[in-house]
Amino acid sequence: xxxxxxxxxxxxxxxxxxxxxxxxxxxxxxxxxxxxxxxxxxxxxxxxxxxxxxxxxxxxxxxxxxxxxxxxxxxxxxxxxxxxxxxxxxxxxxxxxxxxxxxxxxxxxxxxxxxxxxxxxxxxxxxxxxxxxxxxxxxxxxxxxxxxxxxxxxxxxxxxxxxxxxxxxxxxxxxx
Amino acid sequence: xxxxxxxxxxxxxxxxxxxxxxxxxxxxxxxxxxxxxxxxxxxxxxxxxxxxxxxxxxxxxxxxxxxxxxxxxxxxxxxxxxxxxxxxxxxxxxxxxxxxxxxxxxxxxxxxxxxxxxxxxxxxxxxxxxxxxxxxxxxxxxxxxxxxxxxxxxxxxxxxxxxxxxxxxxxxxxxxxxxxxxxxxxxxxxxxxxxxxxxxxxxxxxxxxxxxxxxxxxxxxxxxxxxxxxxxxxxxxxxxxxxxxxxxxxxxxxxxxxxxxxxxxxxxxxxxxxxxxxxxxxxxxxxxxxxxxxxxxxxxxxxxxxxxxxxxxxxxxxxxxxxxxxxxxxxxxxxxxxxxxxxxxxxxxxxxxxxxxxxxxxxxxxxxxxxxxxxxxxxxxxx
Numbered sequence: 001x002x003x004x005x006x007x008x009x010x011x012x013x014x015x016x017x018x019x020x021x022x023x024x025x026x027x028x029x030x031x032x033x034x035x036x037x038x039x040x041x042x043x044x045x046x047x048x049x050x051x052x053x054x055x056x057x058x059x060x061x062x063x064x065x066x067x068x069x070x071x072x073x074x075x076x077x078x079x080x081x082x083x084x085x086x087x088x089x090x091x092x093x094x095x096x097x098x099x100x101x102x103x104x105x106x107x108x109x110x111x112x113x114x115x116x117x118x119x120x121x122x123x124x125x126x127x128x129x130x131x132x133x134x135x136x137x138x139x140x141x142x143x144x145x146x147x148x149x150x151x152x153x154x155x156x157x158x159x160x161x162x163x164x165x166x167x168x169x170x171x172x173x174x175x176x
Numbered sequence: 177x178x179x180x181x182x183x184x185x186x187x188x189x190x191x192x193x194x195x196x197x198x199x200x201x202x203x204x205x206x207x208x209x210x211x212x213x214x215x216x217x218x219x220x221x222x223x224x225x226x227x228x229x230x231x232x233x234x235x236x237x238x239x240x241x242x243x244x245x246x247x248x249x250x251x252x253x254x255x256x257x258x259x260x261x262x263x264x265x266x267x268x269x270x271x272x273x274x275x276x277x278x279x280x281x282x283x284x285x286x287x288x289x290x291x292x293x294x295x296x297x298x299x300x301x302x303x304x305x306x307x308x309x310x311x312x313x314x315x316x317x318x319x320x321x322x323x324x325x326x327x328x329x330x331x332x333x334x335x336x337x338x339x340x341x342x343x344x345x346x347x348x349x350x351x352x353x354x355x356x357x358x359x360x361x362x363x364x365x366x367x368x369x370x371x372x373x374x375x376x377x378x379x380x381x382x383x384x385x386x387x388x389x390x391x392x393x394x395x396x397x398x399x400x401x402x403x404x405x406x407x408x409x410x411x412x413x414x415x416x417x418x419x420x421x422x423x424x425x426x427x428x429x430x431x432x433x434x435x436x437x438x439x440x441x442x443x444x445x446x447x448x449x450x451x452x453x454x455x456x457x458x459x460x461x462x463x464x465x466x467x468x469x470x471x472x473x474x475x476x477x478x479x480x481x482x483x484x485x486x487x488x489x490x491x492x493x494x495x496x497x498x499x500x501x502x503x504x505x506x507x508x509x510x511x512x513x514x515x516x517x518x519x520x521x522x523x524x525x526x527x528x529x530x531x532x533x534x535x536x537x538x539x540x541x542x543x544x545x546x547x548x549x550x551x552x553x554x555x556x557x558x559x
Contacts, residue, residue, distance in 0.1 A: 021182075024182055024353060025182060028180070028182050028355040029180055029182065029355065033355075034354070034355060035182070035353070035354065035355055036352055036353070036354055037182070037352060037353035037354075038348075038351070038352050038353075039351065060319065060465070061354075062465060062466070062469050062544065063348065063352060063462060063465050063466075063541070064466075064541055064543070066543075
């Protein structure tokens with residue numbers, strides 16, 4: 001297959017590096033794919049635009065994104081910055097309350113109130129990235145149960161339950 | 177049984193060094209090499225080793241030289257600015273034949289340059305950085321897995337040939353994660369320096385009669401050892417300026433111990449579709465992955481392209497490269513600098529062959545499409 005390219009973007013502190021790690025674990029260690037994971041962030045720990053990028057392939061990966069097949073934007077700034085190299089079939093997922101204005105030319109865009117779901121269902125906005133992971137699992141038709149295994153293997157036990165809950169909320173949002 | 181793991185290039189370097197038997201690391205943090213020191217500071221105390229935070233890079237290489245002379249397997253890691261500071265002591269390690277591994281994670285220079293941006297502009301510095309005649313041993317991996325395996329090979333070469341070995345890669349490889357296969361320790365070949373078996377009073381720390389490497393006693397074991405940066409004889413004490421033979425044999429030895437064994441376990445390179453290649457791309461490190469993609473794309477267009485990738489950068493495999501490029505009408509060098517690899521390649525091609533250079537030094541990786549364009553341009557050349 002040709003490589004599959006994913007970009008997870010937002011603001012420092014929203015967990016965009018973690019979502020890259022979890023997806024890399026899913027494809028690399030659970031699905032026997034080759035992966036390259038690239039992380040990019042400014043000097044600030046919180047507040048600046050940041051992204052992690054994952055390239056998935058059957059063979060050694062070309063170590064750069066040429067045009068993303070999937071793009072997550074969890075802030076207006078990241079939407080403005082990281083949509084420049086998308087193509088007409090790029091699947092886009094945005095937090096609809098944080099990315100208020102979007103180009104009407106996107107063919108495949110999912111608008112979900114990710115942060116609001118996290119806040120209402122788990123009481124913690126910080127779980128928004130895992131809500132997004134649930135939605136991504138649904139959108140990309142990934143293996144739900146395997147993704148649960150990934151969460152159980154990668155997350156510390158004291159924050160696992162709340163994140164498993166957040167994951168399911170994101171997964172089932174699109175079923176409604 | 178080993179296992180598959182996901183890790184960054186810098187993490188692979190630190191973990192491989194531990195697997196190779198490193199027991200001492202001294203360093204000073206610098207982007208993009210910092211994570212190697214960070215992880216060594218965590219892993220070494222857990223593995224009966226010592227991590228030492230130094231005041232600068234001059235002290236860092238000094239400390240690993242001292243620890244190696246005391247019998248430890250040692251490493252330091254830095255980037256261009258720190259590597260520049262290490263050059264005097266690097267020469268000292270060469271003339272005294274001290275096994276050590278030095279990691280240079282390349283960032284854009286010169287000088288402080290751009291700390292977070294990758295480059296491949298230290299290729300020549302790793303060969304000629306210190307003054308005087310000596311044989312550099314430099315390995316250039318192009319993936320996280322190869323950083324792991326080449327770090328272990330760097331330790332083995334350093335111990336076997338009693339000299340510094342440089343592990344050279346760039347900021348992209350340092351920070352990107354890949355899935356790698358990590359072998360169990362009993363599956364990894366580990367070479368340790370040979371130790372003296374002679375009577376203690378008969379021991380000399382150097383052997384200049386042949387290319388054979390002298391066994392290395394450690395300080396504290398009771399052998400008489402003397403090291404000096406001055407040109408010395410087999411006892412380690414300085415040679416008189418009138419003793420021209422004595423001044424010469426030391427240099428011969430530094431070259432012969434590498435050159436006589438080059439084909440055994442030092443030379444290493446990868447070729448991809450070179451057998452009928454009209455256009456041969458030469459590239460190292462992260463850029464070689466764009467080059468490989470470009471070669472594959474060129475083949476799909478019917479252009480006979482191939483790739484030659486040194487894994488041991490120095491000494492460069494001149495004989496093999498000369499043989500492999502014989503049938504090619506054009507050579508393309510692709511590198512993230514303003515022209516270094518091309519100067520090596522030009523020694524091995526003749527006037528009928530065209531050299532096309534693809535250089536980029538704006539802090540971005542060279543894309544496969546750009547190398548493909550260079551291949552297409554090179555393919556238009558009529559011999």
